[in-house]
Every structure is written in structure tokens, then in C-alpha cells.
Amino acid sequence: xxxxxxxxxxxxxxxxxxxxxxxxxxxxxxxxxxxxxxxxxxxxxxxxxxxxxxxxxxxxxxxxxxxxxxxxxxxxxxxxxxxxxxxxxxxxxxxxxxxxxxxxxxxxxxxxxxxxxxxxxxxxxxxxxxxxxxxxxxxxxxxxxxxxxxxxxxxxxxxxxxxxxxxxxxxxxxxxxxxxxxxxxxxxxxxxxxxxxxxxxxxxxxxxxxxxxxxxxxxxxxxxxxxxxxxxxxxxxxxxxxxxxxxxxxxxxxxxxxxxxxxxxxxxxxxxxxxxxxxxxxxxxxxxxxxxxxxxxxxxxxxxxxxxxxxxxxxxxxxxxxxxxxxxxxxxxxxxxxxxxxxxxxxxxxxxxxxxxxxxxxxxxxxxxxxxxxxxxxxxxxxxxxxxxxxxxxxxxxxxxxxxxxxxxxxxxxxxxxxxxxxxxxxxxxxxxxxxxxxxxxxxxxxxxxxxxxxxxxxxxxxxxxxxxxxxxxxxxxxxxxxxxxxxxxxxxxxxxxxxxxxxxxxxxxxxxxxxxxxxxxxxxxxxxxxxxxxxxxxxxxxxxxxxxxxxxxxxxxxxxxxxxxxx
Amino acid sequence: xxxxxxxxxxxxxxxxxxxxxxxxxxxxxxxxxxxxxxxxxxxxxxxxxxxxxxxxxxxxxxxxxxxxxxxxxxxxxxxxxxxxxxxxxxxxxxxxxxxxxxxxxxxxxxxxxxxxxxxxxxxxxxxxxxxxxxxxxxxxxxxxxxxxxxxxxxxxxxxxxxxxxxxxxxxxxxxxxxxxxxxxxxxxxxxxxxxxxxxxxxxxxxxxxxxxxxxxxxxxxxxxxxxxxxxxxxxxxxxxxxxxxxxxxxxxxxxxxxxxxxxxxxxxxxxxxxxxxxxxxxxxxxxxxxxxxxxxxxxxxxxxxxxxxxxxxxxxxxxxxxxx
Numbered sequence: 001x002x003x004x005x006x007x008x009x010x011x012x013x014x015x016x017x018x019x020x021x022x023x024x025x026x027x028x029x030x031x032x033x034x035x036x037x038x039x040x041x042x043x044x045x046x047x048x049x050x051x052x053x054x055x056x057x058x059x060x061x062x063x064x065x066x067x068x069x070x071x072x073x074x075x076x077x078x079x080x081x082x083x084x085x086x087x088x089x090x091x092x093x094x095x096x097x098x099x100x101x102x103x104x105x106x107x108x109x110x111x112x113x114x115x116x117x118x119x120x121x122x123x124x125x126x127x128x129x130x131x132x133x134x135x136x137x138x139x140x141x142x143x144x145x146x147x148x149x150x151x152x153x154x155x156x157x158x159x160x161x162x163x164x165x166x167x168x169x170x171x172x173x174x175x176x177x178x179x180x181x182x183x184x185x186x187x188x189x190x191x192x193x194x195x196x197x198x199x200x201x202x203x204x205x206x207x208x209x210x211x212x213x214x215x216x217x218x219x220x221x222x223x224x225x226x227x228x229x230x231x232x233x234x235x236x237x238x239x240x241x242x243x244x245x246x247x248x249x250x251x252x253x254x255x256x257x258x259x260x261x262x263x264x265x266x267x268x269x270x271x272x273x274x275x276x277x278x279x280x281x282x283x284x285x286x287x288x289x290x291x292x293x294x295x296x297x298x299x300x301x302x303x304x305x306x307x308x309x310x311x312x313x314x315x316x317x318x319x320x321x322x323x324x325x326x327x328x329x330x331x332x333x334x335x336x337x338x339x340x341x342x343x344x345x346x347x348x349x350x351x352x353x354x355x356x357x358x359x360x361x362x363x364x365x366x367x368x369x370x371x372x373x374x375x376x377x378x379x380x381x382x383x384x385x386x387x388x389x390x391x392x393x394x395x396x397x398x399x400x401x402x403x404x405x406x407x408x409x410x411x412x413x414x415x416x417x418x419x420x421x422x423x424x425x426x427x428x429x430x431x432x433x434x435x436x437x438x439x440x441x442x443x444x445x446x447x448x449x450x451x452x453x454x455x456x457x458x459x460x461x462x463x464x465x466x467x468x469x470x471x472x473x474x475x476x477x478x479x480x481x482x483x484x485x486x487x488x489x490x491x492x493x494x495x496x497x498x499x500x501x502x503x504x505x506x507x508x509x510x511x512x513x514x515x516x517x518x519x520x521x522x523x524x525x526x527x528x529x530x531x532x533x534x535x536x537x538x539x540x541x542x543x544x545x546x547x548x549x550x551x552x553x554x555x556x557x558x559x560x561x562x563x564x565x566x567x568x
Numbered sequence: 569x570x571x572x573x574x575x576x577x578x579x580x581x582x583x584x585x586x587x588x589x590x591x592x593x594x595x596x597x598x599x600x601x602x603x604x605x606x607x608x609x610x611x612x613x614x615x616x617x618x619x620x621x622x623x624x625x626x627x628x629x630x631x632x633x634x635x636x637x638x639x640x641x642x643x644x645x646x647x648x649x650x651x652x653x654x655x656x657x658x659x660x661x662x663x664x665x666x667x668x669x670x671x672x673x674x675x676x677x678x679x680x681x682x683x684x685x686x687x688x689x690x691x692x693x694x695x696x697x698x699x700x701x702x703x704x705x706x707x708x709x710x711x712x713x714x715x716x717x718x719x720x721x722x723x724x725x726x727x728x729x730x731x732x733x734x735x736x737x738x739x740x741x742x743x744x745x746x747x748x749x750x751x752x753x754x755x756x757x758x759x760x761x762x763x764x765x766x767x768x769x770x771x772x773x774x775x776x777x778x779x780x781x782x783x784x785x786x787x788x789x790x791x792x793x794x795x796x797x798x799x800x801x802x803x804x805x806x807x808x809x810x811x812x813x814x815x816x817x818x819x820x821x822x823x824x825x826x827x828x829x830x831x832x833x834x835x836x837x838x839x840x841x842x843x844x845x846x847x848x849x850x851x852x853x854x855x856x857x858x859x860x861x862x863x864x865x866x867x868x869x870x871x872x873x874x875x876x877x878x879x880x881x882x883x884x885x886x887x888x889x890x891x892x
Contacts, residue, residue, distance in 0.1 A: 143851050150634040167854025173635040263733055265725065320724020324745045325832020338725065505633070512853045519848070520836045530747065530835045 059190035064198040066418035076222025077484030080468035084440030085418040096408035097129025103155035106460035108135035119450035133457040159460040171502025179394040182213045193411035202387035215391030221466040223488040224385040227275040233367035248376030271322040275343030276305035279374040283383040283494035309527040335360035351470035384491040413462040426453040440471035510547030628860040648861035661845035675755040679763040684770035703764025711825045747838035777803040809886045813877040
């Protein structure tokens, strides 16, 4: 089981990425930002919290790895284990709960498990409290959140991914509804909760809004990128191509032509738009050749990316369903070999994927291209995402006693790989949810339906740093872990990395980047040949006129402030 | 029922004129008590789910903030509407809605009538019920399923294209992703899904036409087409006009699901309608006041359309939504 981010449909990932790109996620925005711009006019001064303030807020990091990984972390890649630890360690001595009862909402991309199932019961018994997680459909989670926040109908505990925070005006609204964890967890105070203290500081940064710590991180990792480019190694083997040597975007085009055979119902590519930021090297905010601040939509890279994908679509190299925006069958089409190369999140490469893929066709093997540059020269670069986008929050309405109980529960949920607690949260109870084999824990049908490694529920409230372990599929671990070790060195933190910038409400329309982020964004239309690059330029000009330029000056202010504080 | 009512409410000569209306209400109320009680649940539902949420429309005149709520968000007057009416995207969605609706109406509306007449003329009851069941079934499918089925047949990787490709024929055009033919695509989806269901009302109206009329006309030597022209079609006029007016009420709100699902396939140039515009700008982008302004404009326009069509129906001597 690779613990990175849950598998999402390509469409979700694409939109997730674009939305994430539209806002900057991470940590510490600042009172000065609001103070300067609260009136809604163009900002006079802007600023971000200083490094010292950040150090005061951030919980101190104390690693507590229990087992020695077979693939240790290199440049931030997730540590990976080939075998399951034979002796599990108990990290939480006492039952964390004191009989409290809490409601929680988390997103789920898959079948919603029934309430009160055996796995939930076992977890709640171990917690000594009733945490009723009601998973909601991940595909429309972003539209459920505003209703919960506006109606003040928040559960006691809720997962709010940072890429869906902008429409919620999170920086302005969080304080009204959510509990401030700073007094309990800032600095050395976290030492009471050793499992929480072992989460990377960068993970905690994602939950900081306006100088206060609100969120619990899940699945934090040192090397988190938006997309990987995957291919079907077995399909390429069968075609006699073997391991492809893609060093440039032209290599990719040539390879796609070689694979493509619509007569045999095999298309080379899925809609890999999401991935193209890597070879064409653009990030949400960046500096152009002259050193001026620009958005990715003004970069040359994005124009080249559009032209390239348009060419691939025109050449018939992209699966027709993907061209038509029918992403729902994307995974099935990849499993059946109808698509050979797709882009997807890092979490797509795991045991569950291998299991489903091999059920669809023997020999199914997912592999990933090493990072490359568009031209084939120079060192590849990849924009790092914040350590995690998954952050959960407690309701402000909880009493101090309930708070303490939830913190102890969170500490239990964050128990690391190799612990008794991790085993329960991910595999359930032996004999009910899993059976222990020589290959590690194998989920039973009940476990597959409910347990955490198959259905993400409790893990979205808090979980330890990502580790890679795929029960029964060590070859998947070998491939993905060595890919991580090889490629993590190319990651670079983009501008405003790990910074939750609170944008004044007068700029929130521009900050939504709607023409570029909606389902049929202008890029989406251009690559499908329904709009031209000239249309793109005019959309961009119109966005700039309608608040975009003001937003840019606002961010220039943030950048200047960061430089002044020495944190940029 | 209506005839009885007319008789009952006729007041006796010499009654006190000012008290008449109140008495009439009381008498009517007592007489129709059972019926009124029966309408109560529907009225409550309408109140709770139809009218109460309309209070939220005030946000169209506010700069609505999730955390300030309706009570504390600042008022901005007509600013949202000013922005709406100067937004080319909105007008594009507006005209696109009207165009798609008109094409659907013209193509869809005659189909259930023709289907009903055809089925009514079948003699075998067994065959009739089989056909009726088959054509009614798609009504119970969601648009997600309908679009998926169309995609499996006509899509780029669908049955038709795969067949053509395997015989070395390049597909002439992709029906599912061609913005130029999108209006015909959505009309055909609607016909396939709803024609059978809509036919039921017309079948009922056909059953209400007295067979004696047909028999008398046949005895007088009228053939099938003459009977169709002078008996069947006039017998369907009332219900046709009623359904037409009701349909106009949906003119601006139709097909949200159908359009939203297919928007990525053909782009907003072809598939953006007011409801999807309102959804994308209001819910997805988090600009609730703007979305509400678009929604309010849509609601008012729909009411105007219904009342206008009803007026025209009355002018032509039809019942319309109610008898004048």
C-alpha cells in the first residue's frame, strides 16, 4: 500500500491540480495581508509571517521511525518497505478516548461503506470513543463544503483539502468556525503527542492560516508532485519497445506514434494535460526571463504545452473518450490496454492498482517515465507541491475537554508504519478484515470494503508521513520507490511554496482563475482545436483587465515582503 | 365537478351582497373540506421546498459571504445584475439556452403525439403493451446513463466507430464531440429518453375521444386521414397546448444534467446554458451572489414566458393552464 494521496480519477486530478495551482497552498499568510487589503482596494503593503513567527507556531519535528526501510528517503522521497514488520510496536500506551462521541466528514472516491461496519467498530473500541466518519462523495465534495460552512452545520471533525479552500474564503472564515490548535501543539507543546510530532513540519504548514495552526495533516511527504506520467510496461514489452527512453517531448511523440493503433482499439495517450507542466516547466507563480512575476498562464511553457497536446490530439494519438472529456472510464481503459500512457497522481501506483489491473489482464504492469525536459537538454525540473493538501479541522464548538480527547485520538491516528495502531487503522482486525500471510496482511472481502488501506476514512483525519508498502506486491514497491529515489532530486519549491496566502475578497474572482480552471477551460478548448492560441491570449488579457493585474500586484507585494523577511 | 361547483355557488336572489364572498368561501370550504385536506401535504411540501428557499434569493442583492450569512452580508443593490448583463458569457449562455430549447421543442414535441396516434391505431393489445413498455423504459434512466449509452454507440471508441474503423472506413464525423451538431444530439437523446413517457398523456387524451365520433365519421365515408385531421388532432389540442405552456416554463431551466455532463465533450460554445453558467460561476467558483442573480433572472423570465404563453392560449380560445 503506497500511502501518498488517494487515487483520483484523471478528471478530478486535473481539476484538483488546476485549482491547487490557482491558489497557493502551504502555510502562513499573514495578518498584515488582511490588514493591508481588507478594505478591498489595491494593497498598499503586503506581507507574510516571518520565519521566526513560523518557527514559533510550527510544532517541533521529532522523527519516530519504527522499522528500517528497504528504500530510505532520498531527497524527500517516501521511505519504502518490501516486507511487513514481523513485530508490531505499540506507540500509544493508554486508550486515547474517554468515551466521547464525535461526527466527522471526509471525502471518498469509491463506494461509501455502511455505517457501523466491523472495521469502524474495532477502531472505535481501540480509540475508546465513537468517531463516526460519514464519508461523502469525493466527486462533489467541493460543492458540499460551502453548504456545511455557510449553514454552520460543520461536524466535529472535517477534512478540507487545501485545493478546495479558496472558494471557502478559508483565511477569513476558518477562525469563525474552526478550532485553533496553536495553544495545544505549537513548538514544544506537541511533545505530549509523539506520533503527531513525527509529522514533517512542512505537513503542518498546510494547516496554518493567518498565523494560527488549525489543521491536522495527512499523508505528508517530502517529495510531492502533482502528476506522474505512467505507462503500461507490459504493453510496450509486447510491442517489442521494451523500456522506453524518453528524454524529450519529441521522444514522447515518436513513442506515442509507435504505440498507437486505433484499429486494434489501442491509443497511445490519455489526456496528459495535467502532466505537461513538468517537461514544459511552468508553475502557478513564476518569474519570467526579466525577473518579473507572472502566472503560469502567461508562461511560454503553457503555450508550447497546448500546441503539443493539440498536435497529439489532431494526430489521433489520444483516446477519443479522453478527447471528449469522458474521464470516467479512464482507469478501466488503462487496465484494458486501450490507453498506454496516462498521467495520474503519485498515489495511483500501489498494490490495489496492481490487483485490479492484473484482474483485468494478466501481466499488467504500471511503470513511470523518469522526469525529462521538453527540449531534451538541461536538467529536468519539477515543481513541488506542498507536503500535503490533506488537512482536517476540529470544530470550534468543542469543549476544552473534547479538544484534548480529539488531540489524543489524532495522535493515535498518526501512529507510524510498523505500529499496532497503524496496523489496525490500515488493515483492521486479524481474521475479520485481514489474514496475515508470508506476503504481509491480505485484506479479506470485509477488509477490502471497509479497512483504511482500501477505503480512506480515519486516515483523512490524521495520518503519519507517507511510507510505501504494498502487501503482496513487492515489485510495485521496488519500481515506485526506486523511481522516487531517482527523481526526487529534480523537485524545486516554487514561489510562495507552503504559503497559504489570504487574498482580499475584492480579488477573489481573479484568484479563482475561472477561465483557466473551469471544466472546459480555455486550454481545454485550445488543445481540442475549438479555440485558437489567439483566443487564449484574449481570454488572458480579459482576465488581466478584470482583476488579474491587481492580483498580480498583490502577489508582487507578497513576494517583496517575503524577500524583505528573508523567507523568499 | 366544475359544473356542480357552478351550481352550488350561485347565490340566492336577495342575498346581502357584501357578505356574499365570505359566505361563498365558507360554503365552498365546507363542501371541499376533504379535498382541501388532501392537498395539504402537497402545499406543505411546496412551501418548504419551493417557497422557503426563495428567501435565499436576497443574496442576489448582496455581496454574500459564507461566514456573514444572509443576515450580515453587505447589500450591493443591483451590482450583481449590472455585472451579469454586461457579461458576454451570460448572454452567450442565454441565447444558447433559447436556441437549444427551440430546437429540442420543434424536434421533440411532435414525436410523442405521433407515437401515441400510431400506438392507438394498433389493434393487437399485446403488441401495444409491449411497445409501450419498451418506449417508456428509458424515461427511468438518468441522463448519465443515457449519455453513456449514446457514447458507447456513437462515441469515438464506440461500437459504430470501431466497426467502421475495422473495415477501413474513417468515421465521417464524431457525433458525440461535434459542437455543430450538438443540438441534434441532445434532441435525439431527449426523444429516446422521454418520447415514450410523454406519449402516455396523449394516449389518455386519445382514449377520451368518444369512439362514436369515429364510427359516425366512418359511416359518413371519412377515411383514416380525414378522421385524423378532424377528430383525433382536435381532440388532442387542449392537452397539447397545456403541455406546450408547461414546457415553456422549463425553457430556461431544462437539461442542466444533460448539458453539464456533455459540456466537456463539445465545449461551452455549444453546451453552456444558463443553469450550467449559474452553477459554474456560483457554486464551483464560490461567487454565490452572482450565481443567485443569474438564477433569479432565469426564474423571472420563466414566469413571464409561462404567463405570456397562457395569455396567447386564452386568446386562441384554449384553456391554457386554467379555464378563464
